[in-house]
Amino acid sequence: xLQINDLHATVGGKxxxxxxxxxxxxxxxxxxxxxxxxxxxxxxxxxxxRAGYEVTGGSVTFDGHDLLALAPHQxxxxxxxxxxxxxxxxxxxxxxxxxxTALNAQRKQRGEAEASGAEFMKLVKVEAEGFGLxxxxxxxxxxxxxxxxxxxxxxxxxxxxxxxxxxVLDETDSGLDIDALRVVSDGINRLxxxxxxxxxxxxxxxxxxxxxxxxxxxxxxGRIERSGGPELAHELEREGxxxxxx
Amino acid sequence: xxxxxxxxxxxxxWSDLSxxxxxxxxxxxxxxxxxxxxxxxxxxxxxxxxDGRFVEALSDRRGLTVTAVRSAPGHPLGDVAAAKATTxxxxxxxxxxxxxxxxxxxxxxxxxxxxxSSRIELARDAHAExxxxxxxxxxxxxxxxVALAEGARLMRTIRVLKTGGAHTDFTLATVAQAASYTxxxxxxxxxxxxxxxxxxxxxxxxxxxxxxVMLSRGEQNLDSFTRVQHAAPGGSxxxxxxxxxxxxxxxxxxxxxxVARDAQKTDAEQSVKALLLARTATANAKPELExxxxxxxxxxxxxxxxxxxxxxxxxxxxxxxxAAAKALLTRAFIADALDRIxxxxxxxxxxxxxxxxxxxx
Numbered sequence: 001x002l003q004i005n006d007l008h009a010t011v012g013g014k015x016x017x018x019x020x021x022x023x024x025x026x027x028x029x030x031x032x033x034x035x036x037x038x039x040x041x042x043x044x045x046x047x048x049x050r051a052g053y054e055v056t057g058g059s060v061t062f063d064g065h066d067l068l069a070l071a072p073h074q075x076x077x078x079x080x081x082x083x084x085x086x087x088x089x090x091x092x093x094x095x096x097x098x099x100x101t102a103l104n105a106q107r108k109q110r111g112e113a114e115a116s117g118a119e120f121m122k123l124v125k126v127e128a129e130g131f132g133l134x135x136x137x138x139x140x141x142x143x144x145x146x147x148x149x150x151x152x153x154x155x156x157x158x159x160x161x162x163x164x165x166x167x168v169l170d171e172t173d174s175g176l177d178i179d180a181l182r183v184v185s186d187g188i189n190r191l192x193x194x195x196x197x198x199x200x201x202x203x204x205x206x207x208x209x210x211x212x213x214x215x216x217x218x219x220x221x222g223r224i225e226r227s228g229g230p231e232l233a234h235e236l237e238r239e240g241x242x243x244x245x246x
Numbered sequence: 247x248x249x250x251x252x253x254x255x256x257x258x259x260w261s262d263l264s265x266x267x268x269x270x271x272x273x274x275x276x277x278x279x280x281x282x283x284x285x286x287x288x289x290x291x292x293x294x295x296x297d298g299r300f301v302e303a304l305s306d307r308r309g310l311t312v313t314a315v316r317s318a319p320g321h322p323l324g325d326v327a328a329a330k331a332t333t334x335x336x337x338x339x340x341x342x343x344x345x346x347x348x349x350x351x352x353x354x355x356x357x358x359x360x361x362x363s364s365r366i367e368l369a370r371d372a373h374a375e376x377x378x379x380x381x382x383x384x385x386x387x388x389x390x391x392v393a394l395a396e397g398a399r400l401m402r403t404i405r406v407l408k409t410g411g412a413h414t415d416f417t418l419a420t421v422a423q424a425a426s427y428t429x430x431x432x433x434x435x436x437x438x439x440x441x442x443x444x445x446x447x448x449x450x451x452x453x454x455x456x457x458x459v460m461l462s463r464g465e466q467n468l469d470s471f472t473r474v475q476h477a478a479p480g481g482s483x484x485x486x487x488x489x490x491x492x493x494x495x496x497x498x499x500x501x502x503x504x505v506a507r508d509a510q511k512t513d514a515e516q517s518v519k520a521l522l523l524a525r526t527a528t529a530n531a532k533p534e535l536e537x538x539x540x541x542x543x544x545x546x547x548x549x550x551x552x553x554x555x556x557x558x559x560x561x562x563x564x565x566x567x568x569a570a571a572k573a574l575l576t577r578a579f580i581a582d583a584l585d586r587i588x589x590x591x592x593x594x595x596x597x598x599x600x601x602x603x604x605x606x607x
């Protein structure tokens with residue numbers, strides 16, 4: 001599904017990713033953990049193609065595509081979803097208009113028929129209920145006046161409606177209370193399937209109690225320093241990231 | 247040499263009137279464009295003016311009076327229109343005249359100078375709705391004097407959808423006790439445009455609203471100047487302007503609220519915001535307040551900014567291409583002003599014009 005090979009990237013001339021290699025297969029959930037400044041968010045932005053994040057070496061293959069050759073909107077249409085750490089507020093654009101525009105933009109790029117109003121509403125209604133977001137909130141401008149938890153639930157609704165092949169979730173667990181964490185985790189688990197993959201980027205092991213990953217990777221100074229099974233997350237929680245001196 | 251105001255005069259500093267003489271020396275093109283796309287689906291009179299003449303054959307007058315109005319409004323361009331116009335709308339309504347529906351005016355200025363001078367007089371508790379659309383590539387110079395008696399209501403919409411040339415527009419309005427004057431403007435076409443209104447609230451509890459959207463690209467120079475004079479107590483006024491400037495164009499909005507000493511309990515609000523779509527574009531925003539009363543509520547705000555990069559990336563990360571993302575955010579930006587148009591059919595038509603501009607890039 002996703003092969004990242006020897007990826008190097010800079011932000012503002014500063015090297016942040018420094019030879020990162022990672023493979024995520026279809027059907028798997030991987031977690032990337034690491035201290036602040038290790039390059040976790042940079043990895044997510046590089047994968048999504050944000051301007052200002054410059055790839056200086058390496059390659060990324062996603063579902064047969066050379067991911068780095070695609071524009072951000074093309075990556076989305078190819079099936080990549082980035083759940084943002086800080087979802088953006090957009091005054092004047094309702095959540096429904098935003099999501100319908102996005103869904104149909106992706107379908108159009110893939111040569112599929114656009115969703116009718118009724119089809120779209122049916123789809124959204126189910127997912128909004130599942131993530132505990134009222135229709136009233138969906139009619140409001142994108143994330144405007146939403147609490148931190150509501151913004152993350154909204155990201156999950158978007159993910160569920162857009163049904164990506166690969167979801168990269170950047171600190172989706174940050175700012176969530178325990179109830180919201182459970183709702184979000186259930187949502188991620190619900191979307192697990194043999195055709196899909198998830199990359200969870202997180203600072204804490206907390207989320208991984210609810211979404212048990214197949215693999216856990218430790219990102220330090222722009223590269224994967226260790227990889228292991230779910231037990232690695234617990235080990236990191238006990239011993240911290242700065243153990244590797246030995 | 248013309249005697250038009252120059253940029254050295256403060257109230258005209260953002261206007262470009264330098265091309266008017268050359269435009270006036272041009273010639274009208276006798277072939278009328280297809281006007282069907284300018285009519286909004288409203289049941290009411292339809293008036294067509296072409297190069298300063300009334301075109302009866304293309305109009306549905308429904309008894310309205312069409313004639314030149316000779317009263318000079320006391321304005322350098324408005325006075326020219328009043329002196330030179332050979333036609334215009336003379337609308338008088340009372341509360342008892344049978345309803346005629348919204349009045350639509352399409353004015354084609356194909357070349358040369360086209361002047362229209364109109365008068366709108368609404369007697370006590372009368373109401374009227376007018377939609378004016380200016381098209382063509384010549385110079386259209388129009389003026390209107392508006393007198394609203396106690397409790398009268400006028401809703402105006404002005405669309406400048408020209409394909410070049412210039413549009414200059416001056417309104418002089420007086421609003422009596424508990425009467426209401428509202429206007430919304432959309433200015434897209436025209437190499438240069440100047441929209442000006444002077445609205446005087448001279449009765450207790452009078453209301454005025456003057457909103458607008460200006461969309462400029464290429465080398466266009468668009469400017470508006472709204473002056474609301476609160477001369478009586480308890481009046482309220484609103485000015486909501488949104489402008490979008492691309493390429494090397496300039497969009498300028500000035501709004502002034504003057505509150506006289508007797509106009510206590512005035513409630514005035516101004517919101518002037520501009521969006522630059524290119525670093526080479528220019529936007530000017532100038533809300534002004536001049537208050538001589540001591541018990542008033544006056545709020546004003548002005549911003550000039552660019553599209554939010556985070557929001558652009560957010561949309562793109564969800565599959566929306568950069569041009570569509572830009573258009574969606576720009577549309578949201580101008581909605582603040584367009585959403586204030588009270589007539590839903592008109593609001594949708596004007597919004598569609600604005601979207602057509604956004605998508606034309």
